[in-house]
Amino acid sequence: MTTEPIDSTLQEHRLFPPRPASELGFARWHVGSLDEYHKLHRRSLDDPEGFWASEAGYLSWFRRWDKVLDWTPPDARWFLGGTINACFNCADRHVQAGHGDEVALVWEAEPIGPQTSHPAPGSAYANEPEVRRLTYRDLQVETSKVANVLKRLGVKKGDVVTIYMPMVPELAIAILACARLGAVHSVIFGGFAPHAISERVLDADSRVIITADGGYRRGDIVPLQQNVEEAVRSLANPTHGGGAHIVNHVLVLRRTGRQPPSKRFHTGHAPDTLPGSATRFHWWHEIEALVSDACPCEPMDAEDMLFLLYTSGSTGKPKGIVHTTGGYLTYVNTTCRLTFNMIPDAGQLFWCSADLGWITGHSYVLYGPLMNRVPTLMYEGAPNFPTLDGGKGDRFWDIIARHRVTQFYTAPTAIRTFMKWGDELPARHDLSSLRILGTVGEPINPEAWIWYHATIGKGQCPVVDTYWQTETGGHVCTPLPGATPAKPGSCTLPMPGIDAAVVNEQGEELPPNQGGLFVIRRPWPGMLRGVHANRERFVSNYWSRVQDPRSGEPYYFSADGARRDPDGYFWIQGRIDDVIKVSGHLLGTMEVESALVSHPMVAEAAVVGMPHDIKGSAICAFVTLKSKWFTENPGNQPGDDLRKELAAHVAREVGALARPDQVRFADGLPKTRSGKIMRRLLRDVAAGVEKITQDTTTLEDFSVVAKLRADEE
Ligand code: WTA
Numbered sequence: 141m142t143t144e145p146i147d148s149t150l151q152e153h154r155l156f157p158p159r160p161a162s163e164l165g166f167a168r169w170h171v172g173s174l175d176e177y178h179k180l181h182r183r184s185l186d187d188p189e190g191f192w193a194s195e196a197g198y199l200s201w202f203r204r205w206d207k208v209l210d211w212t213p214p215d216a217r218w219f220l221g222g223t224i225n226a227c228f229n230c231a232d233r234h235v236q237a238g239h240g241d242e243v244a245l246v247w248e249a250e251p252i253g254p255q256t257s258h259p260a261p262g263s264a265y266a267n268e269p270e271v272r273r274l275t276y277r278d279l280q281v282e283t284s285k286v287a288n289v290l291k292r293l294g295v296k297k298g299d300v301v302t303i304y305m306p307m308v309p310e311l312a313i314a315i316l317a318c319a320r321l322g323a324v325h326s327v328i329f330g331g332f333a334p335h336a337i338s339e340r341v342l343d344a345d346s347r348v349i350i351t352a353d354g355g356y357r358r359g360d361i362v363p364l365q366q367n368v369e370e371a372v373r374s375l376a377n378p379t380h381g382g383g384a385h386i387v388n389h390v391l392v393l394r395r396t397g398r399q400p401p402s403k404r405f406h407t408g409h410a411p412d413t414l415p416g417s418a419t420r421f422h423w424w425h426e427i428e429a430l431v432s433d434a435c436p437c438e439p440m441d442a443e444d445m446l447f448l449l450y451t452s453g454s455t456g457k458p459k460g461i462v463h464t465t466g467g468y469l470t471y472v473n474t475t476c477r478l479t480f481n482m483i484p485d486a487g488q489l490f491w492c493s494a495d496l497g498w499i500t501g502h503s504y505v506l507y508g509p510l511m512n513r514v515p516t517l518m519y520e521g522a523p524n525f526p527t528l529d530g531g532k533g534d535r536f537w538d539i540i541a542r543h544r545v546t547q548f549y550t551a552p553t554a555i556r557t558f559m560k561w562g563d564e565l566p567a568r569h570d571l572s573s574l575r576i577l578g579t580v581g582e583p584i585n586p587e588a589w590i591w592y593h594a595t596i597g598k599g600q601c602p603v604v605d606t607y608w609q610t611e612t613g614g615h616v617c618t619p620l621p622g623a624t625p626a627k628p629g630s631c632t633l634p635m636p637g638i639d640a641a642v643v644n645e646q647g648e649e650l651p652p653n654q655g656g657l658f659v660i661r662r663p664w665p666g667m668l669r670g671v672h673a674n675r676e677r678f679v680s681n682y683w684s685r686v687q688d689p690r691s692g693e694p695y696y697f698s699a700d701g702a703r704r705d706p707d708g709y710f711w712i713q714g715r716i717d718d719v720i721k722v723s724g725h726l727l728g729t730m731e732v733e734s735a736l737v738s739h740p741m742v743a744e745a746a747v748v749g750m751p752h753d754i755k756g757s758a759i760c761a762f763v764t765l766k767s768k769w770f771t772e773n774p775g776n777q778p779g780d781d782l783r784k785e786l787a788a789h790v791a792r793e794v795g796a797l798a799r800p801d802q803v804r805f806a807d808g809l810p811k812t813r814s815g816k817i818m819r820r821l822l823r824d825v826a827a828g829v830e831k832i833t834q835d836t837t838t839l840e841d842f843s844v845v846a847k848l849r850a851d852e853e
Pocket residue numbers: 451498499500579580581582583584605606607608609610611631698699700712714715721724725726
């Protein structure tokens with residue numbers, strides 16, 4: 141932790157009160173006034189066990205719990221003795237209740253007929269994207285088949301299955317199939333590079349990977365299978381990472397059909413192995429044809445692990461966040477219902493544009509809507525495909541209009557991009573089906589909020605700015621659409637059950653408008669249960685910074701700075717650790733630094749975030765070169781070629797989302813006397829606040845400014 145939160149000077153006075161449910165076409169609001177919200181919140185804190193027991197009652201349990209909560213800080217166990225299955229609650233339960241033929245999931249492919257050089261196989265119309273609708277019964281049958289496939293590949297309850305796939309229905313099916321048989325899913329975002337895959341597979345000790353022969357992205361094909369092959373090969377190599385890790389099976393979905401007819405695949409009976417490794421590759425469709433479509437849902441203990449999801453931290457190594465079954469499902473079910481006013485059989489169609497590779501996708505593309513029995517929309521591709529003149533796109537608005545989406549949930553970085561593309565794009569489409577708009581991932585600038593509300597919501601739809609984290613499982617602070625007057629830029633008030641506060645280092649609650657640490661003072665069902673195989677990191681990252689000044693009980697610390705205004709509204713000021721949010725995605729500066737230092741010419745690297753209009757933050761890397769470079773390039777200074785090479789190297793090592801926007805060469809990095817890199821100074825230099833006297837196109841000399849600042853850091 142390097143910096144203190146800064147007191148914000150932004151004063152936002154615009155207030156958007158909630159409107160009657162009937163004006164928005166809802167039969168009712170789940171929470172219909174601010175007063176009702178306050179009562180609910182009060183009750184949830186006065187009697188947390190009673191409150192959460194009634195919320196858990198919305199789900200279908202095989203065995204009811206004996207005890208709601210066991211809290212031995214920092215370890216919480218929820219719904220002890222209860223057994224439940226996530227897939228059952230998303231599919232089978234609805235089938236049993238007579239809703240088997242209702243649509244659960246609507247999926248739209250990216251490719252559109254002649255506008256792409258890679259038309260989707262099975263696309264029904266030349267000029268329309270392929271759309272698939274899966275009912276709850278389809279989900280039951282398909283997840284049963286895949287669960288049987290996984291069993292055939294030796295997967296047992298508690299094993300970790302890694303999933304690295306494009307946004308296709310089979311991704312949702314693969315995740316739910318794991319849950320069905322009690323395997324732990326670990327989804328890796330399809331934009332990550334081979335190194336990121338092997339790191340996560342190794343940490344999770346995962347032996348089975350599910351992937352696809354490719355994924356469509358902006359008309360191109362992402363080589364998912366090749367990336368997996370590279371990761372699997374490097375893991376099997378004992379010189380890599382210190383030990384051999386054998387991935388036993390890779391299940392490959394045929395998505396693009398662009399894979400040259402490979403000798404690697406025979407049939408499910410006789411799979412081929414990857415040269416140089418013992419890993420067997422199987423085509424999904426071949427092996428699926430061999431199994432039965434009946435598979436019971438495994439009763440899981442409420443505290444059995446449901447999934448692992450890796451997130452960036454302030455060290456180079458990603459953290460495997462552990463979520464368990466009963467508490468996570470309860471929390472996601474409640475937050476999804478309240479924040480988006482979900483009501484089954486009311487003609488709702490919910491669209492969260494996040495990728496399933498992130499927590500937002502897990503909780504609000506998949507589990508939340510399916511448990512609530514509200515159909516969920518999944519879109520495979522990018523907002524600017526097909527591209528209009530100048531690289532713009534109106535695909536999202538087209539999707540909302542064609543499918544009649546009622547609740548739409550996206551990220552501020554996307555909203556800022558849409559703003560830049562101009563009002564004509566949404567104006568071409570009928571967006572009148574929209575009822576609620578949501579945002580997540582980073583603080584939203586009030587101007588982007590206003591634009592979203594006015595241009596997309598036509599001034600009618602409530603905007604819910606949902607603040608939460610991978611670690612929290614679901615929304616922590618958010619307006620409730622029928623209850624909370626919204627202020628643009630504020631995530632407003634805590635969810636029922638959440639005891640949030642802004643405190644100082646001593647754990648004392650701060651007066652209004654004073655910046656401090658955002659903490660949660662007691663456990664909630666959706667909280668992380670650990671960092672996989674790293675107890676120390678779990679305790680030190682989340683539970684060691686602040687405690688209750690009286691009892692000494694640790695508070696959950698989010699690593700975000702925040703302030704509360706006189707109305708008690710929370711204003712999140714952003715991360716105060718060495719983690720940056722680039723286009724809403726968390727990246728550890730250390731991850732990028734490690735990637736840079738792995739380049740043969742780089743001696744040292746320091747990475748900081750710099751303000752960016754669209755991405756929120758962009759990456760600026762300061763790099764010092766090995767003397768080797770100067771010996772090999774006598775009389776030269778490093779220039780654009782090397783900059784490009786280093787940026788490409790990071791994209792190759794970590795993934796495209798980590799590609800630095802700026803690479804700046806320095807003579808040496810500014811350090812304190814104790815040898816710590818002066819990141820605050822570098823941040824100021826990157827933001828242009830602090831000028832370097834040197835010509836910054838060549839080598840930067842920090843010695844002067846560093847001396848001036850040495851005592852401050
Ligand atoms: C940031 C994403 C302000 C915050 C769900 C948090 C936000 C981090 C908001 C978690 C918001 C997320 N307002 N900041 N509405 N939502 N954040 O784990 O810094 O990818 O700590 O989870 O995103 O990112 P993660």
